[in-house]
Amino acid sequence: MVQSSLTKELIHKDTGDGLIIILPWAYHSITQGTFAYSASTAEYFNGGYYNSTNAEGDQIDYKVWLSKGVWQLSLGFCNSYVYSAMYLILLDSVLQGQIDPYDCRGMYWGGMNGPLYVPSTGIHTLSLKAWRGIAGNDYRYMYFNSIVLDRREA
């Protein structure tokens, strides 16, 4: 059965997912730590999610369907919390190794340092993990309000 040009277009262009916004509490699992909402009138959306356990390796996992293509990942942070750790962003085995850790202290928003290449369409796992990586920073807090994935190229 030969694929028509229209069918190919359906495969490669009509399987997009718009602009994906993940709210932090819509997680699939928590691998380590305790995460909770913290309200703050000083923050966008009136607060965000954070790991109250403040421990190295605290990790929260999300499931997201991504179509094959080139994506951009960005995070919304809660800026007022100056004791945040660096985040280590973990991706599943298909996507791993593409993202360096963020130093999110004092930031409202952070874009990934480069494109995220998704080689296969399907359900992927995206995790945030508290990771030190900063000299002199003894805190392991992650405090964030949104995760955004937008597709840049088919």
Next chain:
Amino acid sequence: MQSNMGKYTKMVGEGHITILPWHYYAIIQGTWSFAWSSVYHWYGVFQNGSTHANGDQLDYKVYLDIGTYTLVEMGATSTGFGIMDYLIDGVSGGTADWYDSSAYNVRKAVTGIVIATAGVKTLSLKINGKNVSSSDYYHYAQSISLFRTA
């Protein structure tokens, strides 16, 4: 070509769906409105505070592919809150009991919602009874998320 198109509908994913509760398709029962408070995410909740009756219902339209989903709602709990039934095209995918001591920004999840056919679905949030200890049928919604796990 038709057979191919049918096959490729299985590749149409939905990312990770975030629904803000006031973006409803229809109100089936009750009066729902936004209530301001600085203790909540978004600074408020979408709630049935004026009717607070069994059967109060909001409907949303959402495209879902074949698969297994988890639904997460963030809302509030209190001693006068009801049980929320999450229905897809009229069939219950699970319930969550929002009766508890007063708390804000509470997360509740319903797992294992199976979608057998892809298409535009009606997601309904319907008050379906209450905990025996609850005094009423209030519901405060802040966000609804759907993501596919299989």
